[in-house]
Amino acid sequence: MALSPAFLDELRARTPLPGLIGRKTRLLKSGRNWKGCCPFHGEKTPSFYVYDDHFHCFGCGAHGDAISFLMRAEGAAFPEAVERLAAEAGLEVPKPSAQDAARERRARDLHAVMAAAAEAYHRRLFLPEGRPALDYLRRRGLKEQTIRDFLLGWAPGGRGAIAADLRGEDITEDQLIEAGLLREGEGGEPSRDFFFSRVMFPIRDRRGRVIAFGGRILGDGQPKYVNSPETPLFRKRLGLYGLDLAREGAFRGATVVAVEGYMDVIALHQAGFTGAVAPLGTALTPEQLEELWRISPEPVLCFDGDAAGARAAARAAELALPLISTERTLRLATLPAGEDPDTLTAKRGPAAFQGVLDAARPMSDALFGLITEGRPSATPEQRAALRNRLAGVAGTITDKSLAAEYRRVLLDRFFAASRIKPGGRPPPPRRPARPVIEAGPVRAERARMMFAIILRHPWILSQVEEAIGLLDLPEGPAAQLRAAILAWPVAAEPLDSEGLIAHLAKYGVEDAVAWALMPTGLPLAARPEALPGEVEEGFWHFFLRLRGEAELIEDQQEARQTLAETNDASAQRRLILVTEALDAIRRGEAASGAAGDAA
Structure with missing residues (x-):
């Protein structure tokens, strides 16, 4: 069964090994890998490890990929194992044709050509003609064992050197041209070496097979480095050196x-x-x-x-x-x-x-500096442009929840940087400062009311799931509830209060549920008989009072834009709620209304 390496690599990539092997033995997470008792020999202490693309048993030495696991665990022949894995992965096994078989044979032959060429270049490095290249590598601090491990070599300057070296290997000129080792002659001229007078760096694929070369000129000539041309074995954009x-x-x-x-x-x-x-x-x-x-x-x-x-x-x-x-x-x-x-x-x-x-x-930490470096932000127009750029960059992330987190992190840093410029002064307060009110308990109480509404009316989660993920919640019951609620597979279970509370019990947050549902001060929206409109308005009321001023400014601008585009009553109501919350914060009333928000 002749199958292309590209197809087999895709099949392996599409077959999650923990899921496949987990059918035969119980696996437990171990760092970023998995471990368990080996399914191939009896053991009580786990020594069998599963990685992204292979497994290895440190007890019996079993080692392989998804295909070899199925062959060993179930006695499947290679074609059967491939067919079964391909069916699970949604791949169609290509039907071999005469052309495919010929192409596969040619690829195998080319791998042999490249291996022989690498050895030939390596041998020349230790001949007198290769002495300048060897001295260069030693001056760069490389030990002889390193030079041999990487199979570094030397391509001499004379015409036909590689063909002469490989003549005894029964390798044809056409193969050398197809492998990118010779340039085809033009206008009746003979073929000539692709690499000459260069230190040679064999480029290997992930399986350790030589597929191409990089060549460095000695001295100051240009180009300093030359890579093999693209061949049936080598595509520059796909490989990595080492x-x-x-x-x-x-x-x-x-x-x-x-x-x-x-x-x-x-x-x-x-x-x-x-x-x-x-x-x-x-x-x-x-x-x-x-x-x-x-x-x-x-x-x-x-x-x-x-x-x-x-x-x-x-x-x-x-x-x-x-x-x-x-x-x-x-x-x-x-x-x-x-x-x-x-x-x-x-x-x-x-x-x-x-x-x-x-x-x-981490990417999230470095990204802000990479985006803002060299971008002016002195005027409102420049700051708005920069802010749009930050939001747009975060929006390129495909994972919606991760995009929302990046957007929050980037805009938090933007607003923090905008408030006080280096060497500047903070903006004057809008009005005389009020006595400081401890905000922590008030935020916790507002978070309690918001979660009480969700617990009594979990149908709203489909609308607000992403929103609550953006909040900076106080540590304790509120944060515990959010983590457990967001872990609920909403689409897999009925959206009712009992189902949600039963799910949360599995996460050990019963105390946090009891905290949220304490009857004291709960709003009307948290009552079971509350109407959908009351539930939505109540949720957004408390959600917006848990947002920061910078986030509310952004919410207000988005709400205005939505209202302008849709002229919808719900968009108008949302704008009113956001504006009320923003005004409350600016009046210094963010801590004063917890009890008044409840009914």
Whole structure:
């Protein structure tokens, strides 16, 4: 059964291993992986680990992917295992044709060609003609074992060198051209080497097979680096240099970090950072990000500490935002000015780069600076433009709840930065300050009333679920209730009060439910007999009084826009409620109305 590697890779990617293996043995979460008792040998202490794309038993040595697990666990033949997994994944197994079989044979042959070429270039590095390249690598601080581990080599300057080296391997000129090792001659001229007078860096796929080369010229010639042309084995936007080694490093706990160049990757691996990879001479692509996430849920992107590095970081963040989720994100690290990972580890040792990794910022923290850097905000027009930019960037995130969180974080920082400029003064108060009223208990009481309304009328959750996720709630029962309520699969159960309360009991928040439903001071909207209009108005009344002033200003502007677009009565009512809440805060009455809000 000849199937393309691309199809098999997609099949593996679409088959969640914990779900498949969990049918045979009970798995428990262990960090970002899973563990359990091995289904292949009797054991009482779990030594069987399940990762994103493979499993491994430290007891009996069983190791493999989804296909091999099904073959081993159920005695399925390879074609049967593929057919069953493909059916579950919604994939159609391609029917092999004569052309497909020929293409597969040719790909296998090309892998052999590339492996032979890598060995040939590597041998030449240690010949007298390769001495300048070897000296260059040693001056860059590489040990001989590192040079051999990465199979670094030398492509000489003479015409026909690689063809001569591989002549004894029964490799044809057509194969060398198809593999990107020769350029086809023009106008009757003979073919010539694609790489000459360059230090050679074999590029391997995630399975460790050589699929292309990068070549660096010695001296100051241009271009400094040249990569193989695209071939049946190699597409530049899909690969990462060092990916096969980084997979192994991540398996052993290394931080996955994307840096800029080949030498950076090699120097970091030599210094012990075995999760290092690099794009292939271009900016990161969505496909390369997907590869990073296949081996780590939170890889680090490392950038230079200059203006070009900041621009590269901003581009990478903009590329990644539509792709991130609650399960996968990024951290961003910045190198000291004038340094790259290679020079930093050479001058100051591994501890210096570890400090860079330790200082890496989560995407949510770094994003505000990347967006606002260099953007003026002195005038109302400039501030409005910047605010729209922040909201628009957050809106590119596909996951709605995550987009709402990013929007809140970015606008919180925007409003905080807008209130007091460096060297400036805070704006004068609108009126003489009132005596300070302790707001904490009042906020808790308003949160209690809001949740009492939800508990008695959970049908409103479909309208307000995202809204309550945005609130900055006081710690304690209110925060516990929100977490448990948002965990309720609303669409899977009847939207009634008893069902919701029974669900919350499973989360151990019975005390928080009792707190919310204490009869003292509850509003009319929290009574079981309240009409839908009363319930909606009551919820938004308390919700808006739990929002901050900056958020209410934003709500008011959105409500005005909605009213202008729809001229709807509900939009008008919402604008009135928001305006009342905003006026209450500005009058200093945010703490005074808790009891008055209740009936």
